[in-house]
Amino acid sequence: MSENAMKIVNEAGHLVVGGCDVVELAARHGTPMYLLDEEVVRDRCRQYHREFEARYPQVEVAYAGKALLTVAICRVMEQEGMGLDVASEGELYTALEAGFPPGRIKLHGNFKSESEMRRALDAGVGRIVVDSLIELEHLNAIAQEMGTHADILIRVRPGVDTHTQEKIQTGQVDSKFGLGIYSGEAEKGVQRALELPRLRLRGIHCHIGSQLLDVVGFERAIDLMLEFLAELRDRDGFVAEDLDLGGGLGVRYTEDDDPPSIAELAEAMCSTLQENLSDYALPEPRLILEPGRSIVGEAGVTVYTVGVVKEIPGIRTYVSVDGGLSDNPRPALYGAVYEAIVANKADQEATQWVRVAGKHCETDTLIDDTLVQPVEAGDLLAVFCTGAYNYAMASNYNQFLRPPVVLCSGGADHVIVERETLEDLVRHDVIPEHLR
Secondary structure, eight states, rough: OOOOGOOOOTTSEEETTTTHHHHHHHHOOOOSSSEEEEEHHHHHHHHHHHHHHHTTEEEEEEEEGGSSSSSSHHHHHTOOOOEEESHOOOOOOOOHTTTOOOOEEOOOOOSSHHHHHHHHHHHSEEEEEEEEEHHHHHHHHHHHHHHHOOEEEEEEEEOOSSSSSSBBBSSSSSSSEESSSSSSSSHHOOOHHHHHTTTTEEEEEOOBBBBOSSHHHHHHHHHHHHHHHHHHHHHHHOOOOOOOOOOBBBOOTTTOOOOOOOOHHHHHHHHHHHHHHHTTTOOOOOOEEOOOOHHGGGGEEEEEEEEEEEETTEEEEEEEEEEOTOOOOOOHOOOOOOOEGGGGGGTTTTEEEEEEOOOSSOOOEEEEEEEESOOOOOOOEEEEEEESSSGOOOGGEEEEEEOOEEETTTTTTEEOOOOOHHHHHHTTTOGGGOOO
């Protein structure tokens, strides 16, 4: 079991999350359910502020809402002084419904609809991160029509290939995101942004990928971004107010994962940034960070009820649970690997190798092979490090109900997303007249 796993066991031998007995939570809220340790989330926010602000004079830490976004999470982020990145109209709407300060919101996306742009401008979001040349023109025209201005960053591709899963790399040359530095697109974007009357270019943005387990990619991105900023200053007279370096710090899904600490990341990024600023004689821009997974990932635990334990002699033992692909698609999408524990037997030794299977009508494997306590039908299986991209990517596949999200802190549990009902599944279905 990896040391991040929050393996706290009470006198009853039960797993504890946020001071709450998981067996009692399952009896109260049912399974599957997502649990989130509020204090872990808040501690990660505070670490980012503390470590980066100690090393660099102007820092904004903006939570990447795509990892996990609810109105309650928005309230936590506001209270912790975080900014907020949103990547859709739905995420923006959620933030505004939560009363999150619009000036601390940034709107992302490689294709922003007119509706998204209008809502962002009407709300007065702090930054719109422009992703393409055509979007510059479109945003300027909408701002002109609305009689307002847009403060923007331009997203660029620095050409950094990271050692992470291919589908979560975003900063390489061949990517749908941003404007390429080496192709000259990025400079064209800057030049055009400076010409358009309703746009106020504040800086540039990059994001190189997710679940990064070393600092090398971040350091390389800083090198390339500062070189580009120096060229923009010398050729175009543009000096950036903001330098947004995205997020991507990995978390410990298993004992084999060893990501840098937030302090190690801050030391590497800030020292590289200061050195390059000095080398290029550039003024200090505001540094913007966009952590998501590293804020909420390790705070999350998903709890299932074991329904069937099936041994295939000489091959393996399958443990089927009451969830699967619909509440955690990441193993199917990315080959993501997790660790688990039998929550009602957490004080026992893990002696049994099993494959954890979901109950969907296909081969949905949640964990390929994992060592757990002796498991039987009716046990509770807790899967660790599910705070990021689990609820956010959940679906109704096979008409499953999306689980509730329960925030745990100091021994108190609070439902922040209710479990869906069967009525919810057909709430928007319509029978046309010719089928009646």
